[in-house]
Amino acid sequence: MRRVKNRASQRQSSLPTHPVIAALPPTPKVSAIVASYNRAESLMAALESVFAQTIQPVEVFVVDDCSPKFDIFEIMRPLEGRVRVLRNEKNSAVGHSRNHAVRHAVGDYVAFLDDDDTWKPNKLERQIASMGDAHMSLCGLGTVCRSINCSALMAL
Numbered sequence: 001m002r003r004v005k006n007r008a009s010q011r012q013s014s015l016p017t018h019p020v021i022a023a024l025p026p027t028p029k030v031s032a033i034v035a036s037y038n039r040a041e042s043l044m045a046a047l048e049s050v051f052a053q054t055i056q057p058v059e060v061f062v063v064d065d066c067s068p069k070f071d072i073f074e075i076m077r078p079l080e081g082r083v084r085v086l087r088n089e090k091n092s093a094v095g096h097s098r099n100h101a102v103r104h105a106v107g108d109y110v111a112f113l114d115d116d117d118t119w120k121p122n123k124l125e126r127q128i129a130s131m132g133d134a135h136m137s138l139c140g141l142g143t144v145c146r147s148i149n150c151s152a153l154m155a156l
Helices: 004-010 040-051 072-079 094-102 123-134
Strands: 030-036 059-064 084-087 109-114 145-146 153-155
Touching: 004 145, 030 040, 030 072, 030 094, 030 123, 040 059, 040 072, 040 109, 059 072, 059 094, 109 123
Parallel strands: 030 059, 030 109, 059 084
Antiparallel strands: 145 153
């Protein structure tokens, strides 16, 4: 991977580089955070998409929001050592789950994923490059949704 900082500095730009972005290493560390509630099957697909990234996260968190249908620790046992599991003390919604993991994260960036979504393999790589090129600290790239009632794809 090319250094994001070097690519950004080669362009003529009147935008100042944000000091946090300028201080990041050539390939920043990313913490992946997956919020989960009662969807064990789709959670595994979400995690497979995280592990398939061209830039691997330094850590992967799964935060269970008190799912009553299954034991998150039992389901995650095969991934012990690859996934850090956290469980909310009470059902608190997705924002609380994400914040719970952020408090433990060590990455330069955090990337959020819901348990019923998946990432394309180059998602983290593209976002890191986009953030360096555009002098920003928040980045979202194209979302593709599949309707529950039909098989047509629509790009948002």
